[in-house]
Amino acid sequence: MGIVRTSGPLSTSLPEKLFPDLTPAWNSHHLRQGQLIDPTTREPVDQAMGVVMLGPHSYTGEHVFEIHCHGSPLVLERVVSICLRAGCRAARPGEFTLRAFLNERLDLSQAEAVLDVVRARTNAGLQLAVRQLSGWLTERIQPVRHELVGTLAHMEAMVDFVEDDIPPETDAHTRGQLEAAMRLVDLLLDGAEQGIVLREGATLAIVGSPNVGKSSIMNALLGMERSIVTPIAGTTRDTIEETLEVRGVPFRTIDTAGITATHDVVEGLGVERSKKTLDDADVVLLVLDLSRPLLDLDEPAAAAVESIRNQTHERGRRLVLALNKADLKEQLDPTPLIARLQPDFVVRSSAVELDGIADLRNALGQAALGGERHDFVVGNVRHQAALRRARTALEAACAGIADGTPLDLVSFDVRAAAGALGEITGESVDDELLDRIFRDFCIGK
Numbered sequence: 001m002g003i004v005r006t007s008g009p010l011s012t013s014l015p016e017k018l019f020p021d022l023t024p025a026w027n028s029h030h031l032r033q034g035q036l037i038d039p040t041t042r043e044p045v046d047q048a049m050g051v052v053m054l055g056p057h058s059y060t061g062e063h064v065f066e067i068h069c070h071g072s073p074l075v076l077e078r079v080v081s082i083c084l085r086a087g088c089r090a091a092r093p094g095e096f097t098l099r100a101f102l103n104e105r106l107d108l109s110q111a112e113a114v115l116d117v118v119r120a121r122t123n124a125g126l127q128l129a130v131r132q133l134s135g136w137l138t139e140r141i142q143p144v145r146h147e148l149v150g151t152l153a154h155m156e157a158m159v160d161f162v163e164d165d166i167p168p169e170t171d172a173h174t175r176g177q178l179e180a181a182m183r184l185v186d187l188l189l190d191g192a193e194q195g196i197v198l199r200e201g202a203t204l205a206i207v208g209s210p211n212v213g214k215s216s217i218m219n220a221l222l223g224m225e226r227s228i229v230t231p232i233a234g235t236t237r238d239t240i241e242e243t244l245e246v247r248g249v250p251f252r253t254i255d256t257a258g259i260t261a262t263h264d265v266v267e268g269l270g271v272e273r274s275k276k277t278l279d280d281a282d283v284v285l286l287v288l289d290l291s292r293p294l295l296d297l298d299e300p301a302a303a304a305v306e307s308i309r310n311q312t313h314e315r316g317r318r319l320v321l322a323l324n325k326a327d328l329k330e331q332l333d334p335t336p337l338i339a340r341l342q343p344d345f346v347v348r349s350s351a352v353e354l355d356g357i358a359d360l361r362n363a364l365g366q367a368a369l370g371g372e373r374h375d376f377v378v379g380n381v382r383h384q385a386a387l388r389r390a391r392t393a394l395e396a397a398c399a400g401i402a403d404g405t406p407l408d409l410v411s412f413d414v415r416a417a418a419g420a421l422g423e424i425t426g427e428s429v430d431d432e433l434l435d436r437i438f439r440d441f442c443i444g445k
C-alpha cells in the first residue's frame with residue numbers, strides 16, 4: 001500500500017473531488033473505500049480508501065486527508081499530481097512533523113523521536129526512541145526549566161532595583177534551584193553514554209593466546225558453531241565477525257587469531273589483525289586457559305591488551321577477563337595478571353560445559369553500558385549536547401554565586417542554561433535550528 005496525505009484547509013474539499021461516487025458526508029476518522037478518479041479527466045485511477053481527520057485531532061493538528069492506494073509508484077505519482085493540480089503543494093522534508101510541533105501536538109523532543117524511530121538500527125535504539133515519543137524527556141525538563149526562568153526573572157529584577165547587596169536568603173534560594181536543575185541534568189547525562197551504546201552498539205574483541213578457547217567462547221555466547229574449534233593451536237587464522245545481542249546491547253563480536261610471538265608469515269599476519277581488532281574494540285574479552293601452568297604463554301596477548309588499556313578511547317574501553325577451561329584441573333595462578341591488567345570483570349568459564357557463560361554475558365553487557373542500565377536514557381545526540389551546555393552554564397552560575405560575582409553576570413549563565421534546556425523541549429528554538437532538525441526527515445513524515 002502507499003499513502004498520500006495532505007494537511008491544511010483543502011483536506012476537507014479534496015475527498016469529494018477524488019471520490020465523487022461516495023456520498024459527500026465524510027465523517028472524521030472513518031476509513032471509506034471507493035473509486036478514486038482524476039477530477040480533470042474523470043478517469044479511474046485506483047480502487048482506494050480515504051480518511052479525513054479533522055483538526056485539531058490529527059497528527060499535524062490541522063485537517064488531514066489520507067488516501068490509501070495500491071503501492072504502485074505510477075498510481076502514487078498520479079495521486080500526488082492530482083492533489084497538486086487541485087491546489088496542494090508538495091511537502092518539505094519533515095513538514096508534517098514540523099507542523100505538528102508548531103501546532104503543539106508534539107514537543108520538539110517528541111518530534112525528533114519520530115525521526116529516531118524511523119532511523120533506529122537496533123532494538124534497544126528503537127525502544128529508546130519510542131519511549132521518547134511518549135514525551136518523558138520534556139515532562140522532566142520542562143518544570144525545571146520553568147523554575148530557572150522564574151529565578152532568572154527574579155535575578156534580573158534584583159539587578160534593576162537593588163543597589164545594595166543581595167540578601168543572603170535570596171542567594172541560598174537561587175543556589176538551591178540551580179543545584180536542583182544540575183541534579184536533573186546530571187541524572188540525564190549519566191544515562192547519555194548508555195544511549196549511544198544502545199543506539200549504535202559496541203564492538204567486542206575476543207583475544208588471548210592460541211588454543212585458550214576463544215572460538216569456543218564465541219560459539220557459546222552465540223549459541224551456534226560459528227567459529228571453527230580444534231585442539232590444534234592456531235586454528236583461527238583470520239578475524240571472524242558475528243552480531244550478538246546481550247542485555248539489549250548489540251555487539252559486533254570478533255573472534256581473533258591467538259596472539260603469540262611467531263615467525264610464521266601467515267600466523268604473523270593473523271596476529272597483526274588481532275591487534276588491530278583490539279585497537280578498535282569498545283569491550284575486550286581476554287581469555288586465559290586455567291588448565292595450563294605457564295602464564296608466560298599469555299605474555300604477548302597480555303602485553304597487547306596492556307598497551308591498549310593505556311590508550312584513551314572515546315567510550316572508555318572495558319576489559320573482561322575469562323578464566324576458561326575451569327572444568328579441567330586448575331594449574332594457572334592468574335593473580336599477577338589480574339593485578340597488572342586490572343580487568344573490570346573477571347569470570348570463570350567453561351566453554352565446553354557451558355559454565356559461567358551467563359555470567360560472562362552479564363559482565364559484557366555491564367562493561368558495554370558502563371554499569372547497570374539507567375532508567376533515564378537520552379539517546380538523541382543533539383539532546384545530549386544541549387544537556388552538556390546546560391551543565392556547563394549551571395556550574396558557572398553556581399560558582400558565580402559562591403564567589404559573589406555580580407548578579408547580572410550570573411544571570412547570563414542562568415539564561416544560557418534555560419536556553420539550552422529549552423532547545424530540547426522546543427521552547428527556545430530559532431528557525432535555523434528547526435530547519436536543521438527537520439532537514440533530516442524524509443518527505444511525507
Ligand SMILES: Nc1nc2c(ncn2[C@@H]2O[C@H](COP(=O)(O)OP(=O)(O)OP(=O)(O)O)[C@@H](O)[C@H]2O)c(=O)[nH]1
Nearest residue numbers: 210211212213214215216234235236258325350351
Ligand atoms: N575442557 C575444556 N576445553 C576447552 C574449553 N574451551 C575450549 N576448549 C578446547 O580447547 C581447544 C581449543 O579451543 P578453541 O576454541 O579452538 O581455542 P582458540 O583460542 O580459538 O584457539 P586458536 O584459534 O587456535 O587461537 C579445543 O579442543 C576446545 O574444545 C573449556 O572450557 N574446557
Ligand SMILES: [Mg+2]
Nearest residue numbers: 214215235236
Ligand atoms: Mg580460534
